[in-house]
Amino acid sequence: MEQLAETEYQQTLAWCTATIGPFEFIADHSKVHDGHASATYRLRTTSGYCYLKIHASRAHWNQEVHAYEQWAGVFGDHTPRLLAVRDEEPLALVISEIPGQIAETAHLSPSQERDMWRSAGAALVVLHSLEAGRCFGPCHRDGSCTGSPIEAVEAFVATKLKNKIERAANDEYLHDGELALLNVASDLVTSFAGERPLPCHRDYCTANWLVNSAGVWSGVIDFEFAHWDVRVADFSRDPTWSWLHRPELIDAFFEGYGRALTPNEEQQCFVARAEYALDAILWGRDYAFFGFEREGHAALAHLAGLSA
Numbered sequence: 001m002e003q004l005a006e007t008e009y010q011q012t013l014a015w016c017t018a019t020i021g022p023f024e025f026i027a028d029h030s031k032v033h034d035g036h037a038s039a040t041y042r043l044r045t046t047s048g049y050c051y052l053k054i055h056a057s058r059a060h061w062n063q064e065v066h067a068y069e070q071w072a073g074v075f076g077d078h079t080p081r082l083l084a085v086r087d088e089e090p091l092a093l094v095i096s097e098i099p100g101q102i103a104e105t106a107h108l109s110p111s112q113e114r115d116m117w118r119s120a121g122a123a124l125v126v127l128h129s130l131e132a133g134r135c136f137g138p139c140h141r142d143g144s145c146t147g148s149p150i151e152a153v154e155a156f157v158a159t160k161l162k163n164k165i166e167r168a169a170n171d172e173y174l175h176d177g178e179l180a181l182l183n184v185a186s187d188l189v190t191s192f193a194g195e196r197p198l199p200c201h202r203d204y205c206t207a208n209w210l211v212n213s214a215g216v217w218s219g220v221i222d223f224e225f226a227h228w229d230v231r232v233a234d235f236s237r238d239p240t241w242s243w244l245h246r247p248e249l250i251d252a253f254f255e256g257y258g259r260a261l262t263p264n265e266e267q268q269c270f271v272a273r274a275e276y277a278l279d280a281i282l283w284g285r286d287y288a289f290f291g292f293e294r295e296g297h298a299a300l301a302h303l304a305g306l307s308a
Helices: 006-020 058-070 072-078 110-128 150-170 176-192 231-235 247-257 263-286 290-307
Strands: 023-028 038-045 048-055 082-086 091-096 198-200 209-211 217-220 227-229
Touching: 006 023, 006 048, 006 082, 006 091, 048 058, 058 072, 058 082, 058 091, 072 110, 072 217, 110 198, 110 209, 110 217, 110 231, 110 247, 150 176, 150 263, 176 263, 176 290, 198 231, 227 231, 231 263, 263 290
Parallel strands: none
Antiparallel strands: 023 038, 038 048, 048 091, 082 091, 198 227, 209 217
C-alpha cells in the first residue's frame, strides 16, 4: 500500500478512538511488499487486542466488509468479529483478535500438518454451503452485484485467464510450451458450465490459517479477497504450492471437506491452478519477487506433465 498521508492516518486514528475507545498502538502488521492495497495495525484496548485495517481500494474494502458482515459468522469463534466500519475516506474497519499463530510460520510435525489441513477442509464446507449468489465476482457492501451474471460463468473464468495470458505473452514472460499449456487450460473452461457463484475466501491457505499451541487448526483470517466465485477458487490459491509438493496434505484437506473432487472439478482445478501459476509469474515480474515468478514457471511445468 502506498504510504498513507499523515493527515489521513491521524484522521483514522481519531475515528478509531471515537468508535472503540482509547487504545495503545502495538505493532504495524501491514504487508511490506509492493502491490498491497491495505495497511494493518495491532491495537490494545481496555477489552483486549484488535486490528485496524485501512484500505486504499474501495473494491477490497467492500469485499472484506461484506464478507465479515454476511459470511464469516459461519466459522463461529474461528474467525475475527467485525467491531467497527468506516465508510468514508480513508476506508477502514476494526476486527477482533482471535488466539493462535499463523500456520505458515508454525513448526508442525507431518501428522499435525495433515490434521490441520483436514480441519481447514472441514471448516470450508460450511462457507461453501451458504446460499449461492446472483453473480460472479465482487459485490458492494450490501451484496448488490458488480460482477458477471450466473449464466456467464464460462466467460467469467475465460476472460480473466485470457487477459493474463495476453499480457504475459506480449511482455514475453512465457515460452512456447507454457503458452501451449495455458491454451489447454483455456480449452477446459467449458468444465465450469452450470457452476453457481459461492461465497469464497479466495486466499484460503496457511498464510491465513491459525493454529493453537497444540498445533491444531484454530481459525481463518483476512477476507480482503473474498467474493462470489466458483468453488475451486478456494482450492487453488496456495503460495506454498502444496498441491505440487505435498499432495498428502491436499488429500487430508478433501478428507475434511467430505468428498473428493468430481472429474469436472478436477478439470476446473487444473484451470485455476494454471491461472494462479500465471498470476505468480506476472506478480513476480511486476513487483520484483523473482522467486515467486520461478515458482510459477515450475508450477506450469508440473501441470504440463499432468496434461501430457
